[in-house]
Amino acid sequence: MKHLLTKLSLGLHEQDLSKEYKDLVTKFLEKKYIKLQDHTYKLNSKYRFGVLSLPPQKEGAYLHIYGEALKDIFVASDDLMGAKDGDIVVVQRFLAKKGPASGKVVEILGREESYSVGVIIEKEGKRSLVDLKTLHPSGVEISQEQLSTYKTGSLFQINNQTNTIIKELGNINDPHTDEAIVLAQFNKHDEFEEDVLEEVKTFKEVSRQDHKHRKDLTHLSFCTIDPVTAKDFDDAIYWDAKNTTLYVAIADVSHYVKPFGALDNEAMYRGFSTYLPHRSIPMLPRILSENLCSLKPNVDRLAYVFEMKLDTKKLEVIDSDVYEAVIHSKRRFHYDEVDALFAGELKAQNETEAEIFLYLKALKKITDKLKEKRLQKGFDFRSEEISMELDEQTNLKQTHIEEQTPSHALIEDCMLLANKEAAARYERGVFRVHEEPSQAKLQNLYQELSAIGLHVEIKESTKETIEDIQQKAKEMGIEKDVDTLIIRSQMQARYAPVNLGHFGLGFERYTHFTSPIRRYADLTVHRQLKAIAQGKKKDEEYVLRNIEALCISISQLEREADSVEKEYKQRKYARWAQEHLGKTFKAKIIATTPEYKAEFQDVIQGATLYITNSTQAVLFQHVDVMIENVDIYKAKIFVKVVE
Template identity: 30%
Template sequence: MSARDKIMEFMADKAERPMSAAELMKVFKIEKDQKGIFINLLKKLVKEGLLFKTQDGKYGIPEKMDLIPGRIEGNPRGFAFLIPDDPTRDDIFISLENLKGAMHNDRVFVRLLSRQKGKNREGEVVKIIERANHQVVGNLEKSKYFGFVVPDNKRIFYDVFIPKEELNGARQNQKVVAEITRWPEKKRNPEGKIIKILGSRGERGVDIEGIIYQLGLPQEFDYEVLEEAKSIPLEISKGDLKGRRDLRAMPMVTIDGADAKDLDDAVSIEEVDDNQVRLGVHIADVSHYVKEDSALDREALKRGTSIYLVDRVIPMLPERLSNGICSLNPNQDRLTMSVFITYQLEPFKLMEYEIVPSVIKTNYRLTYDEVREILVHKNKAAIQKYRDFVPYLKLMNKLRKRLREERVARGSIDFDMPEVKVILNEDGKPVDIINRVHGIPEQLIEEFMIAANRVVAEDMYWRQIPFIYRVHDQPDHGRMADFNEFIHNFGYHLKGVNNEIHPRELQELLQLVEGRPEERLITRILLRSMKQAVYSDQNIGHFGLALDYYTHFTSPIRRYPDLMIHRIIKEVIKKGYLPARRQEELEEKLFEVAEHSSLQERKAMEAERDSVDLKKVEYMKDKTGEEYEGIINGVTNFGFFVELDNTVEGLIHVENLEDDYYHYVEEQHALIGERTRKTYRFGDRVRVRVERVNLDERQIDFSLIE
């Protein structure tokens, strides 16, 4: 048993009260020369939320003190939720006055204010464990004697006070980076100093730069990381092949978007007999090049993920690896980890699987559009060009269909939300917004990756190996009750809301609304009502996929958990087990890796969404006076939001509805005319005119056309 486990076992089962470090040292007979190590371990357990340190320096189990550790998720409207570390716990509402100076993404301990379950579950921050926002990016509002930085990230709802002597030459309306020097307190804003001026508001590229700086990550890799990358050969040696299965003669391809450069997965398929096929999923073996605790590894962990902004990529690994030796480029030898899964087609059943280190050479680098031309449009030129691989694609499509049917049968939820791509010209200006297609080719890769991730997670779980899982917990009961109340307006109803709802219920609802005017709206509200999938060292299953075991194994070039998982799998395959010391090391490390990776993923998602939304608003800048069709996707007491078919969103202010006095009726999620009883509600289609576009506020105002 590891030292941390011994401490936790003692505190949970034997300690009758919170204890000081000195008392615990006596219990565990810690020598003076080991004091520093022991104190650091206690600090780490506090940071992980496993222990709570009182004001008088005593340590106790949070649950015994009615405390819940987790991370704050701010809301632009001035309140927040605690996302508990324990993914089986419901989220907890926290009002502004009960945040006690905590900010978006901070790690905290929270105490419940009420024992009541459901929508009224509310708490207050008792202690801040770790701050997340050491820097804030925003616009400077300057007066004669001081200034305020108004954050771009609206989840950070405190403006940062800047004393005159800390303005450092920044001027009114400039986009700046402020470093926090004093954290917010009750009725007191955070205080900071300007450390970087990004440029004037509206200046080309400044807004995207702001998004990048808000991530707190450098765009460039430092000298040590680049030098380590340079030392990695660009060719595979004979020594690299030792212990690997040679699959270079096996027909296989990569299938990605046309602009993808970091190709980390290839697929193959074999017909075992008339009723069995063998799927091969081959993933770049990044762990062969990025050694644990190397400069490359430390930087990859710090970044956590590659970030795909609208006009650039901030990679997790230097280009020499991500687009070079680790990328599964066609007709080049590459080191991989391969998962082979044999399926019986009728009745559909997983028969056996195998996970092996390998070396491959892909035949082609296919795009989704090329595969679409072959499988969907039966394009003769495309079929002729790839004629030697077309039979494999057809067999893959047959397996895709069976995998998808099996996934639907077990209750997996498919959120078919429209995704768009903003097209930029050479000057970075948006010139078009196009819908991303999610058809058969995209589904094919999606199903194969889910299959590989599922097999790997289950294998490691039953071996009882310390691991990182991709988990998605049951929805919060209160939010599901609210959602059920909302869909009543459209004539729908969910069963089992008061108990543990099965994902099949939600899947069936999405099938019911498919193709209806309210489909996009109900899908979006359902997404908001569910918990986020996260990384965890504890397996609780994946609600959305209706799976008991799931992980992320298939993208080690761009996701750190996948890279860590590859290392663990290779160690287990090589020895058949993990030595006790390595198990203890991983048990101490994986919580922090999972927690940090989840945080970095959330930051990346926010940044990616912000960059797209920014360019959407910029795209509409010269569209003033133009008319569009849209759907009402939000109703408030001050107006309603309309989403156009190109996913651009704007607001119609209630004061601009001039034919009547309109009042917000919360139960119906609608604005209703006092005299005419005319109603504007969620899901209604309307025609609008673009009236104003405000780039600074990233806001578009519409007017209604009757």
């Protein structure tokens, strides 16, 4: 519901209203919360939609307004109309010339979290269905007789708007249910509705005869470089060393996914593909994401290509073009294969491979210099990503630290060039923005650094200050830990309809163009660029019609996808810890306020650990911890520091 209310707050064209919300919007019109003007639903100026936040130990609440991230409305306790923390409400504003905006709740529409997971627990011989996260009553009316038909630990997806059970998910004691739990909380699912699958059935294999209007690039030796487990190949590259021209070919998803069809609506609803350690939940049906759209080797595929001529001395794109094409990738590489090539450990098996190997080595020299130049304005943060390996029962087997290698860096800088070129082609549309950190966040960072003995010298710019911090951290041998703190202090990158620059990358303009199989933002950018290239002003206006709401929506969906992955991993850590109760492991302190937390630094890496005893340990200190208790419901691991 929050996505609909955000769209209504910013203006929603009547043709873009989905069938499931027509009755609700009709009710809003009758109550005059909104009005229909010039075929667009708009918010009545007296009302606001949003979610309530009730600060602890304080009177009243604040309405976080949908579509207005920096504005809140105060609601006094007497004006809450029974609304609780986390409720989605309609608030009527009070007109005031001075002081903070205030208002009263006129209708409670539902809960911010539309879905939750309930679990059956037994206490003193009595069973109850409680919320898995809080262990508070779920709100579902269910009798003891009904509860007795299920085992203790049985899990259910619950609709928080109606307080009803949607489906049974399994039992908390089964590790396979971890996936069902995290997907149910955000109502994500692998399966696609029948109308979506029917639309997909109309697509056929690529034939050059059917696409004569496209540029034929099948003679060029494109290659893809991806993780070994990847199936959705979004991007392929080709470097023409003679003409210093880089080709970045991206899967032409917009050819298949037309605006406002069943397939497009589902892709917009999902926003992103979600990646779990053992599998992915795709944004698009697998026949597209892993076959027809995927730039697989040795088959013709439709691509949207940026052709960029580089000045290899100034390290700038001096000319570029973007167009529809047909490509025929000649080789699929894993990252480790290309790293072996750069290390001189991989030999070509045929002429095509020899050609590709030659241009990849030449391209690496260019991208190394591009990165060096980029870091004059942007940052190079040393962060580690931890991947999981699961066994057949989906229990945690081991973890691996994933670090950026030369092959990752090469692909990254090729994609950055294409994304920058895309962003330069419009003034309004989907931009990927990252603002400079606030002074409050920076002051908090400086205090944390001071606590570990790193004195901060404030320079003329935030960039210079952060680079000085990084240099001092390197001298102290704690550069990775300090980079973690710096990353925490940053503003969250998001999507916006206007350009605000990208502080982290040091770019004046930036967007996402290179991953339309797994990100809806990129698909939208493709549509706009095609409309611009073809001079179709009406088509471009169509793409931009609800762009403000779309940017807010996909930013929220990105955070949801990240939350699904993080919570799934934490559940796997919790099950592993439950099997190792009472054992002692190496760990590192990762937080000291508001509570002490640590991370495993042993046979298993990562995992948030909650420290139960008092300790004099400081931030980033390595300690021994004993696993004391595991809350398998909340996926929390409690440890005691062993002095």
